[in-house]
Structures are given as structure tokens and as C-alpha cells.
Amino acid sequence: MKIAIGADHAGYELKGIITKFIEEIGYEVIDMGTGTSCSVDYPDYAEAVAKAVSEGIYERGILICGTGIGMSIVANKFKNVRAALCNDLFTAKMSRLHNDANILCMGARVIGTGLAKEIVKTWLTTNFEGDRHLKRLEKLNLIERKVID
Ligand code: RB5
Numbered sequence: 001m002k003i004a005i006g007a008d009h010a011g012y013e014l015k016g017i018i019t020k021f022i023e024e025i026g027y028e029v030i031d032m033g034t035g036t037s038c039s040v041d042y043p044d045y046a047e048a049v050a051k052a053v054s055e056g057i058y059e060r061g062i063l064i065c066g067t068g069i070g071m072s073i074v075a076n077k078f079k080n081v082r083a084a085l086c087n088d089l090f091t092a093k094m095s096r097l098h099n100d101a102n103i104l105c106m107g108a109r110v111i112g113t114g115l116a117k118e119i120v121k122t123w124l125t126t127n128f129e130g131d132r133h134l135k136r137l138e139k140l141n142l143i144e145r146k147v148i149d
Pocket of ligand 1: 008042067
């Protein structure tokens, strides 16, 4: 599984730590910036990652800003993207089991490094349950077609 990762200045440091961690647990990760801690605009990095996931270039994405809120708002504007803001383990797990989330957003100013790693590991290793949740995703896709097309 190839994972695209992006962050603004607030998430830059955590992005480096998470990138290394993802490689250590055996996944390929593509860093889409930002490349320094200088102030940047989160929509630029959310767009890069969400577009790549939307187009199927990468299966999953991870976005980090101060709270994770800005990243999730932008990412969910892209077709086929189900971005989940998860700053705890329970929502990270549920976002995969019930929502088949393909982008994980986290807030570097909300959570510590240890929890962020656990969230990422849980999110990457939990499979979508399918079943009754499939028809809900189908409804979501219908809404997306009505709104975007
Ligand atoms: C940047 O100061 C901050 O607004 C951004 O990282 C993010 O938290 C936005 O949602």
C-alpha cells in the first residue's frame, strides 16, 4: 500500500516522525510537502494529497496541520475521498471499520507523537467491515455525484 503524506508548517515536524514510522512498519510513503517549518497554507498540501488519492494514484493519504480540521475540510471536497479527522484511537479505528476512510487527518497541536504513531498504525491495519456499511457508502457516492457533477 502506497501512502501519500502532507502537512503545513504546524504539522511539518510530526510529518517527519510519522513518515519514518510508516516506513519502519513496512509501508511505502510519498512525502508531498511542506519541506520546511516556514509558514504555508494548508489547502495547498491538502489539495496535493487529496487529488492523488481521488485519482487513485495512491490508495491512502495522511494529512497533518495544527488541528487537522483545515486539512479534513479541504480533502473532503475531492471526489472519492473520505477524509477522517482522528485525534484518538477509537475514531481512527471506526473511520476504517465503518467509513472506509482513505485519508487520515491529525492535529499536531492536539496530540503527542506517541499517540499519533498509534493512531496511524491502527488506521493502516484496520480493514473496512463492509456489510451494512457498504450501502451507506453507496448513498454517500450518490450524494457526491449529485453535488459535484
Ligand atoms: C495554522 O496556524 C493552522 O491554522 C493550521 O495548521 C490548521 O490548524 C488549520 O486548520
